[in-house]
Amino acid sequence: MNNASPMVSIVMGSTSDLDVMKKAADLLEQMQIPFEIKVISAHRTPELLHEYTANLSERGIKVIIAGAGGAAHLPGVIAGQTTLPVIGVPVKASISIDGWDSILSILQMPPGVPVATVGLDAARNAAILAVQILALYDEDINKRLQEYKAGQKDKVYNAAQTLEKLDYKYMVK
Amino acid sequence: MNNASPMVSIVMGSTSDLDVMKKAADLLEQMQIPFEIKVISAHRTPELLHEYTANLSERGIKVIIAGAGGAAHLPGVIAGQTTLPVIGVPVKASISIDGWDSILSILQMPPGVPVATVGLDAARNAAILAVQILALYDEDINKRLQEYKAGQKDKVYNAAQTLEKLDYKYMVK
Amino acid sequence: MNNASPMVSIVMGSTSDLDVMKKAADLLEQMQIPFEIKVISAHRTPELLHEYTANLSERGIKVIIAGAGGAAHLPGVIAGQTTLPVIGVPVKASISIDGWDSILSILQMPPGVPVATVGLDAARNAAILAVQILALYDEDINKRLQEYKAGQKDKVYNAAQTLEKLDYKYMVK
Amino acid sequence: MNNASPMVSIVMGSTSDLDVMKKAADLLEQMQIPFEIKVISAHRTPELLHEYTANLSERGIKVIIAGAGGAAHLPGVIAGQTTLPVIGVPVKASISIDGWDSILSILQMPPGVPVATVGLDAARNAAILAVQILALYDEDINKRLQEYKAGQKDKVYNAAQTLEKLDYKYMVK
Amino acid sequence: MNNASPMVSIVMGSTSDLDVMKKAADLLEQMQIPFEIKVISAHRTPELLHEYTANLSERGIKVIIAGAGGAAHLPGVIAGQTTLPVIGVPVKASISIDGWDSILSILQMPPGVPVATVGLDAARNAAILAVQILALYDEDINKRLQEYKAGQKDKVYNAAQTLEKLDYKYMVK
Amino acid sequence: MNNASPMVSIVMGSTSDLDVMKKAADLLEQMQIPFEIKVISAHRTPELLHEYTANLSERGIKVIIAGAGGAAHLPGVIAGQTTLPVIGVPVKASISIDGWDSILSILQMPPGVPVATVGLDAARNAAILAVQILALYDEDINKRLQEYKAGQKDKVYNAAQTLEKLDYKYMVK
C-alpha cells in the first residue's frame, strides 16, 4: 500500500477487463509511478463515474488510462468529463467482434473530445504513454523512462544469441 | 406546436445528425405521435444529459430514439441512465469509417444495458419500431400502424405498373 | 410448466442456436415473465412460420425475440409478418464469418420493417430489452426491472473488493 | 410482349433494384430466353411471395434470379419455398454498408437451402449463369451461349487495337 | 466403384481441402448421383486443368463443384474454360484471413464468367445446388430432392422434443 | 512569424496531408501554443527524420503530432526515435482503403513504443490532446483549455435554436 498521491488512474468497466488492464499496473509499478485502479461502469454506474471524474485533477492525477471492450464507451465518456488526457485501451472482450468494436468505439471520438487510443489489449503501452507524458516535467521519471527504453534495445541485441543457435548449412553467420 | 405530453424523445448529439434524424420526426408526425426532439451531447454536455434522462418516464415519454455517428456513445449512455427502451440509430457521419464505427459503438452494448439498434441512417425505421412498441397498448396507434403497413404492401403491388413499361421482346407479361 | 398466457416468444431456426438463446429464457425466468420458446425455420418450414406469426397478438404475445446465425433471415422475416416489435439476436454460428453475416443480415432491414438488433450472441440483452418494453405498461414488471438494474450497480460496487486484493507497492488504495 | 412460357423469373424486392436487375433482363433478351420480371417483397408482401413461388415449376420456370440489397433476404426466402435453383444478386443499395450486408445475407445460407450467389450488382452474370443451366438440356440455347462466349474472346483480342495507340518510346510493339 | 458416367465433378486444388469438399461427395452419394472427385491445381498444374476441362461436357458431366481457399482461383479459372455451370465453395484455409479471401476471390468474377458461389465451407450446400440443377430435367433425381427437403422440415419439427426438455417455471408449453 | 520556442511539432510525410494536418495548426494557433510544422518522410528522407528527432526535447518541444496515410509509418517511426509523446493522425489518403490502412498502421504499435492515436483525419482532436498534455503543467494553457471546453458546451446549447425552427404539428416544444 502506498500513501503518495496517485499520478495515474487506471479505470475499467468490469473486472473482466482486469487481466488486460493489470499490464498497465505492472508497468507503472516497475516505473515507480503511484497509481490507483478502479472499476467504474459508464453504463451501470454513471453517477459514480461522474463523482469520480469531478475532482481527479484536484487529487493530483495527471493521466487516466481507461480500458473497455465491445461498445467501449468508458474512455470517451471520461474524456467528456475531464480535461486531463485520457488514454484508451480497446479490450478484446469475449463478446467482441475481433476487437473492431472496441477499437472504433474508442478511436472515432467526435470533435473536441479526443481519446489517446493505443492498440488492442495494449494496456502496457498505455502505461508507457502515460509515463512519457509524466516524464515531460519530472526528471526522475524521465531518467527511469530512458533506462527502460535502453533495456528494450538490449533485448533486440540479445536476440542475436537466439539466432546463433539456428542450424542451417547455407546460413552465413 | 403541440401541448400534448410527448411519447417519444428524439435525441442527437449534434445538429449535423439532424438530416438523418428528421426522418424519425417525419414518420412520427405522419403517425400522429407526439414527440420532442433534442440536441444533447454525451461528451460535451454530460450534465445536461443526466438532467434530461432523470425524469423522462415521469414526463410520459415511453421510448427514446437516439442517433449518433463515429464513436456513437449517445444511445448507450442514455440506456445506462434510464430503463425506458432506447432505439439507437447509427449515423454515417462525415468522419465515419463507412458506418462501421457507429454501428459497432451502438450495437455491442455490455450485458444489462441493451440498445435496440436499427440499420445505418435508418431513423425512419427507428420511428416505426417506436410506434410498434406504443401500439402494444394503444388501439388508436395500432390502427394507424396497420394502415401504414397495408400502404407498404400497396407500394409493392403498384410496382407492377413500372414493370409493365419495360419493353423486351422475350419478356412474358 | 406454466399455464399463463406467454408475453414473450423466443424463436430460433435450429436447436444449434439454443445455447445462445437459452440466455434469453434464463433472464425472463428470473424476471418472472411468462414466455414460450420455439424452433421454426424461415427457410425450411416457411408455412409453419406463417401459421405461427398469424395469431401472435391474439395469443397475448407482446414481443418476439428471434435469434439466427449466418444469413440470419428469421428475425426479419418474422418482422414482415407481424407488427409486434421483433428483437433480433445475431448468433455467431459455426459457419459464421466472425459474426458479421448474422449482424448485417438482421440489422440492415429495408424501410418499413425494422428489427431491434442487439449485440452478437446477446440473447440476455434481448430479453432485458423485452422486459423494458413490457415494463412500460406493467408496474410489477417495472418494479422487478428496477431491482435488476440496482443489482447491476451493486456488482460494479463490489468489484472494489477484487481490486483490494491486488498487491502493488505503488498502488494507492 | 411474348406468349411463350417463361423459363427464367427475375424477382426483386423493390423498383429501386430495377436499374441493377435490368441487366439480367438485357442478357436474357439478347440470348432469346423467355423470362418474366416481378417486384415482390419478402418482408412487405410475404403472402404474395408464397403464392408466387407455389407454382413456379408448373409454369415452366427453371431458374429464379433474385436480387436484393441491405439485409437481402429475398433470394434465401425464395430458396426456402422452391427446389428450383435460385441465383442471388447482392445489390449495393443506397442504405448498404459497401455491399457487405447484401453479400453476406445472400451467401451465408444455412445447410440445405443454398443460393447460387454472384458478385455485387452482377445481375448480368446471374443471367449468364441461368443460361448456362438452361443450356445443359437445350441445344439451341447452348449454341447461342457458345457464340456469346466466343464474342467475349473477340473483345479481348480487339483490345490490342487500343494498346496500339499508346505512344511510348520504350514500348515494344 | 461405379461405372456410370459421372454427372457432377468435384474438384479441389489440394488434398488439404478434402475434409470440407467430402461433404459434397457425401450428399451426392446420399442422393445417388454419380460423381467424380479430383485434385487439380489451377496454379501448380495448369496444363492438367486445361486437359481436364476440355471434354467435361462430352463425358456427360453437367455441373462442376470447385472448392479452394486463400486466393481461391480454381472455380473461376474452370469457369473460364467451360460453359458448364461452376459452383464455387470458398474454403476457410489455414492461411486464410477469416475466409474473406476465398469468398471474394470466388464471388467477384468479372463480367461474362460467373461462378455460383455458396457459403464458407458450404460444400454440402454446393452439392444440393448441383442436385437442384440436375433435378430440372430428371424426374428421379427430383423425387429424391423433394424427399430430402421434406426430411429437413421433419428435423425442424422434431426440435420441439428438445425444447420439451427445457425446465423453466415461466415457460409456457 | 514567431520567435518563441515551439512546444508542439506537427510532422507529415508529404504536402498531400497538409489539408488535414492544417486543422491541428489552426487549433494550436487558436489556443496560442507556439508550434512548428514540417514535411519529413519516414521512407524517402529517413536521415532527415533521424536528424530532426535527435534534439526535439532539447529544443523545448513537448509533444509531436504526426499524420500519415496508407501504410502510415511516420508516427510510429518517430515514436521509436524519441521518448516524447507522439500523437498519430491516420489520414485517409487517396490511395487509402477506406482509412483502415492508416488507422491500423498507427494504432497497432509493438510493445514499448506506443503512439497516441486519434480518429481518422482528426488532426484537430490531435491538437486538443496535445493541449491537454501541455495544460497539465501550464496554468495559462489550462485556462484557455477550460474556456475552449466551455465554448463547446455552448454550441450544444445553442443547437436548441436550430430545433425551434422545425415545423411539426406533433412536435412538443
Add this chain to the structure above:
Amino acid sequence: MNNASPMVSIVMGSTSDLDVMKKAADLLEQMQIPFEIKVISAHRTPELLHEYTANLSERGIKVIIAGAGGAAHLPGVIAGQTTLPVIGVPVKASISIDGWDSILSILQMPPGVPVATVGLDAARNAAILAVQILALYDEDINKRLQEYKAGQKDKVYNAAQTLEKLDYKYMVK
C-alpha cells in the same frame, strides 16, 4: 516504337484497367526500360494466356507486372505458368468491394506460387519494384534508379517552401 527486346511485360485483363496500369508504363518509359503491354484475360482467353506465358523468358522478359480488379486471378494464374517474378497490382474496379477483393485475390496465393503484391492501384510502385529487380544486375539501370530515388528526396525537401507560405502567428519558422 522500339525494337529492343522488352525486359518487362505489363499485362491486364481488360482495357478498363488501362488507366491504372498506364502508370507502370509511364515509370518504365521514364526509366528507359523497354517493355511491352498486353490485354489478356485469364478467364476469357486462357489459351492466349498460356501461349503468351510459354516463352516469356526466351524472349528476354525478366519481370511481369499484372494488374486486375475484382476476383483478380490474372497475376496468380500467370505466376502458375512461369517462374519469372510476377508483380501483382490490385486494381479497384468499378465492381470492386472497396478494393478488398482484388487485394486478397492477389495477395493470398497458395504455397509455392507467390505474387509480389503492391498497394491498391499502385501500378507505378509495381514498375519501381520491377526496376529494383532489374537494377540488381544492370549498372545503367541501377544508376537511373539511384537518381530517381534522389529526386524523391528532393521533393520532400522542397515541401519546406510550401510550408513557408503558411500564415500563422504562433507558428515558429
Add this chain to the structure above:
Amino acid sequence: MNNASPMVSIVMGSTSDLDVMKKAADLLEQMQIPFEIKVISAHRTPELLHEYTANLSERGIKVIIAGAGGAAHLPGVIAGQTTLPVIGVPVKASISIDGWDSILSILQMPPGVPVATVGLDAARNAAILAVQILALYDEDINKRLQEYKAGQKDKVYNAAQTLEKLDYKYMVK
C-alpha cells in the same frame, strides 16, 4: 556455418516472428542459397537498422525478406533505406487484428517505395519469390527452381492416390 557471401537477408523485428520467418530460411537452405538472418527492430533499434541497411548491396545481398506483425513497419522502413527489392511478410502476431494490421501496414506503401508483399505468414513464399529473382541471372539457381516447381506438380499428381482411398458407391473412378 557457411562462409559464402549471403545473397538473401532475412530480417525480423523480434524473435516472436522467428517461427514464421524460419520457413523462409528452410526454403533457402533447401535451394542452397546462402543467406543471413537478423533480428533488428525499426522502432527499438533504428540506428542499428540504419547501419545494417547502409552496405547491404556492397556485401553482395540481392534481396531482403522482412517480416513483421501488428503495425508492421520493418519492411517499409528498410525499403526506404535501400534500393534492393524488399519482400514483406505480414506476420499474424498475437496482438494482431486477424492479420489485417500487418497486411495493410506492409502493402499500402507510399509512391516511390514499394514492398513486394506476400500472403499472411507466407515466409516460404517470400523465399521462393527471392529465389525467382536470383534465378533471373544465375543458371544454377534457375535449374534448382525448375526442379522445385516440377516437384510441386508431382505433389498434385500424387494426390490422386489419396482420392483412390475414398469409398463411395456413386463415385466414378
